[in-house]
Amino acid sequence: xxxxxxxxxxxxxxxxxxxxxxxxxxxxxxxxxxxxxxxxxxxxxxxxxxxxxxxxxxxxxxxxxxxxxxxxxxxxxxxxxxxxxxxxxxxxxxxxxxxxxxxxxxxxxxxxxxxxxxxxxxxxxxxxxxxxxxxxxxxxxxxxxxxxxxxxxxxxxxxxxxxxxxxxxxxxxxxxxxxxxxxxxxxxxxxxxx
Amino acid sequence: xxxxxxxxxxxxxxxxxxxxxxxxxxxxxxxxxxxxxxxxxxxxxxxxxxxxxxxxxxxxxxxxxxxxxxxxxxxxxxxxxxxxxxxxxxxxxxxxxxxxxxxxxxxxxxxxxxxxxxxxxxxxxxxxxxxxxxxxxxxxxxxxxxxxxxxxxxxxxxxxxxxxxxxxxxxxxxxxxxxxxxxxxxxxxxxxxx
Numbered sequence: 001x002x003x004x005x006x007x008x009x010x011x012x013x014x015x016x017x018x019x020x021x022x023x024x025x026x027x028x029x030x031x032x033x034x035x036x037x038x039x040x041x042x043x044x045x046x047x048x049x050x051x052x053x054x055x056x057x058x059x060x061x062x063x064x065x066x067x068x069x070x071x072x073x074x075x076x077x078x079x080x081x082x083x084x085x086x087x088x089x090x091x092x093x094x095x096x097x098x099x100x101x102x103x104x105x106x107x108x109x110x111x112x113x114x115x116x117x118x119x120x121x122x123x124x125x126x127x128x129x130x131x132x133x134x135x136x137x138x139x140x141x142x143x144x145x146x147x148x149x150x151x152x153x154x155x156x157x158x159x160x161x162x163x164x165x166x167x168x169x170x171x172x173x174x175x176x177x178x179x180x181x182x183x184x185x186x187x188x189x190x191x192x193x194x
Numbered sequence: 195x196x197x198x199x200x201x202x203x204x205x206x207x208x209x210x211x212x213x214x215x216x217x218x219x220x221x222x223x224x225x226x227x228x229x230x231x232x233x234x235x236x237x238x239x240x241x242x243x244x245x246x247x248x249x250x251x252x253x254x255x256x257x258x259x260x261x262x263x264x265x266x267x268x269x270x271x272x273x274x275x276x277x278x279x280x281x282x283x284x285x286x287x288x289x290x291x292x293x294x295x296x297x298x299x300x301x302x303x304x305x306x307x308x309x310x311x312x313x314x315x316x317x318x319x320x321x322x323x324x325x326x327x328x329x330x331x332x333x334x335x336x337x338x339x340x341x342x343x344x345x346x347x348x349x350x351x352x353x354x355x356x357x358x359x360x361x362x363x364x365x366x367x368x369x370x371x372x373x374x375x376x377x378x379x380x381x382x383x384x385x386x387x388x
Contacts, residue, residue, distance in 0.1 A: 002284055003264060004257055006240070006247040013237040016229065017222045028211045029244070030281055033257065035210065037245055043207040044241040046200070050226060051234055053200040063227065065198055087224055090196055 002026075007033070059128065061104035061121050062086050076100050078133040082125065082152065084108050084140060092138070100136075103128065108144035109151060115144075122152060134162045141168055196220075201227070253322065255298035255315050256280050270294050272327040276319065276346065278302050278334060286332070294330075297322065302338035303345060309338075316346060328356045335362055 001008055007029055014025035032040055056062070057069035063086045064070070071089075079100030083089050089102040107120040129135075135156055139145035153163040169187040170179055179187075195202055201223055208219035226234055250256070251263035257280045258264070265283075273294030277283050283296040301314040323329075329350055333339035347357040363381040364373055373381075 002257070003287075004248055004259055006244045006259060007257065010240040010244045013240045016225075016233065016237070018225045019218075019221075024213075026281075026284075027213075031210075031212045032241060032244060033248060035245075039210065040241055040245055043210070044238040046204040046207045047226060047234055047238040047241065050200045050204045050223070051229075051231055054198055054227060063196070063198055063201065065200060070197060087220075090220075093197075 056104075060089075060102045061106060061124065062089050062102055072101055078131060079136065080125070080128065080132055080134075081136045081138050082149075083138050084145065084148075088138065088140075100134075105139070105148065108139055108148045110144045117151070120148070122155070125152065126155065129156065129159060129161055132161055134164060137163060137165045141166070250298075254283075254296045255300060255318065256283050256296055266295055272325060273330065274319070274322065274326055274328075275330045275332050276343075277332050278339065278342075282332065282334075294328075299333070299342065302333055302342045304338045311345070314342070316349070319346065320349065323350065323353060323355055326355055328358060331357060331359045335360070 002011070010029045010032065011022070011025045014020055014028045015022060017025075020028070032043075035043075053065050054063050057064040057067075057072055059068050059072045062069050062071065071093075076099050080103050081089070081092060081098060081100055082103045082105060083092070084105055084107065086104055089104060092098050092102070103121070103125050105120040105122070105125070107115050109115060109117065109120065125135075135152075137149035137153060139148045149165055153165075156163050167190065168183070169190055170176065170183065176184065196205070204223045204226065205216070205219045208214055208222045209216060211219075214222070226237075229237075247259050248257050249259075251258040251261075251266055253262055253266040256263050256265065265287075270293050274297050275283070275286060275292060275294055276297045276299060277286070278299055278301065280298055283298060286292050286296070297315070297319050299314040299316070299319075301309055303309060303311065303314065319329075329346075331343035331347060333342045343359055347359075350357050361384065362377070363384055364370065364377065370378065
């Protein structure tokens, strides 16, 4: 506690950001005190405005400022890439190779934490399958992600839609010596002809 | 770039915080989207309010909400601890042993970067010396901090005020094996009787 109320309040607000503890929050708050007033006002209004303007795309569930996002409006709707979070879709956009659309589940099946089939956007995915040729399951390669991919694949396959899963294996630029056993095992079992 | 204007603006604002790059800023911005609306509004108003309410104490130059800070109002004015920044005063307050007041210079002498004698609050310090018994130079133990301490000490000593400097040596809990030569040399030359 700095003993200065307005500063303590701002420090407490900064600690709500992910991975920000008291020390980092204090550093941020002091830097705000040193910024020009107009800059701080821009910062405050950017915060206040973002939730008003940004909401979920009514089709894919990704963030957008309009009703339907740019990707859903302009891209190949016959391929859907299913991801857990909007951030994951953004990661794929950086690759620039993908020309299809996304479907954001906003979570992964996790019965132990009470996240069930009706808590993530599976129903919405099923309602989008008309005319779709391929669904790429791009959930995280962890227990919850795998379970979610498997569950959805079992629902979709009987409808005659091709379902694929992202490849697992060694990350590019990594070192075999330091790879974990599970990844290395997967890289071995999924080996490809050269 | 996420392609969502309001989100991109907020990400750009977060990168203005110290040590925050594009990746961390993006993470912060997405976490803001997931916060309840009231919480984001509190955050925005904490930012907007902080500079209006918090300004410099007219005596010591530390941050305060009033005209004169709590420390200057209530503590022993015969001892002044001279620090570079308000954050340094806060660090001393954590020790809880110090009962005197502070003087914040808001900088250290650094001729190469154009910071001269008139750019930091030295004049203000000299005008506070009436009735002062001791001035503790608590500037950083680096080139600029040492130069600043030395310069101020030479000004104050002729006025008959005792000037002291923080002790330099091995940090508590550190390992001699990994201590740098300068620190170790200083710890040796400043050794004390047991």
